Amino acid sequence: MQRKGALVEWLSDSLWASVSPRRNGGGATAPSSCSPPSSPSQTESEISRQSLLFVQLSKEVVDLDELRKLASEGIPDVAGIRSTVWKLLLGYLPMDRHSWREELEKRRAQYMAFKNEFLLENMTEVSRRVEEASKNMAEILINKSSEPLERSNIAPGEHPLSQRQSSIWNQFFQDSEMIEQIDWDVKRTHPDMNFFCGDSSLAMSNQDSLRNVLIIFAKLNSGLRYVQGMNEILAPLFYVFRSDPDVTNAAWAEADSFFCFVELLSGFRDHFCQKLDNSAVGIISTLNKLSQLLKLHDPEVWHHLEVKTEVNPQFYAFRWITLLLTHEFNLADTLHIWDVLLSDPQGPQETLLRVCCAMVILARKRILSGDFTSNVKLLQNYPPTNISHLLYVANKLRV
Helix, strand or coil, X not given: CCCHHHHHHHHCCHHHHCCCCCCCCCCCCCCCCCCCCXXXXXXXXXXXXXXXXXXXXXXXXXXXXXXXXXXXXXCCXXXXXXXXXXXXXXXXXXXXXXXXXXXXXHHHHHHHHHHHHHHHHHHHHHHHHHHHHHHHHHHHHHHCCCCCCCHHHCCHHHCCCCXXXXXXXXXXXXXXXXXXXXXXXXXXXXXXXXXXXXXXXXHHHHHHHHHHHHHHHHHHCCCCCCCCCHHHHHHHHHHHHHXXXXXXXXXXXXXXXHHHHHHHHHCCHHHHCHHHCCCCCCHHHHHHHHHHHHHHHCHHHHHHHHHHCCCCHHHCHHHHHHCCCCCCCCHHHHHHHHHHHHHCCCCHHHHHHHHHHHHHHHCHHHHHCCCHHHHHHHHHCCCCCCHHHHHHHHHHCCC
């Protein structure tokens, strides 16, 4: 258990007074270092880390352990470093640098095959079959206009109200509903950023890419399909890859984002499955882990929050965890947090829980003086904070 004295020391640090805005309209900027408060100047730290990352990425075989260590301190947002490092951390690129080109060509060709199958050929085939079924229905109605229409005259798969999985109409309505939801969510992705929103050709093109990735993912994962909020998890990946200064890599950002999105979501997909909510791998179990972590490291705040004011993690942390904190911070800060999440060799979930726990602890003064209403409002609208210090505190919570 952490000593209370140490906790007070973190909270009284001068870095806590320095905050960054929740949202900015100009796009993401270079995140700050994840070093302790006593670290050298920011510029020196970033230059040193940038040089070390360049050296690591230039090796014939990348040292994954060393890469994780460097990335966990924050990746400088220059020269496409984050784009390459994230692809390595997510297992999209092999550690053997000489295999990168071959692997990328193979994966990108595979994505184009998915795109042709699910966005072009599939849509055309569905439209053709729906049109054909409509014609058959019309012919039956015309031929039987003078006598009662019998349901038996209509093939089960051609009836518009058929609930059979094989029914073309059922598939058509499900796909239409899903695509409508994806369109709606994509248009609301980071509305403060011209990169994602607006009428510019860049924004429209980027929205199309997000839409394509989410539809293909849903088609390939019929048991899960699309769940609202997945667009928020995809957005940071696409932003980083599309912003790569390498023209070829930027052009293939959609394909690269798809595979990295699949890999990242594989560790969190159970949180999106409502049937698993109350299972050992569901979101309720994860929220309970957060509660226990808070109880371990700050029992006073835990008791006031969950016992006295009855504010359980379900009231505020559901969104934190399912959306990987993308809604709580601006994109620049989100990228910095994700550098740390993706660099954890045990997977991002444990680090995510520590960050969430640190968020609660850093708001302890206001929480301890608050009631149910004020604490729910506080944690559902988390105040601006210094991300470097937040990550520093989260790292101190390692058991």
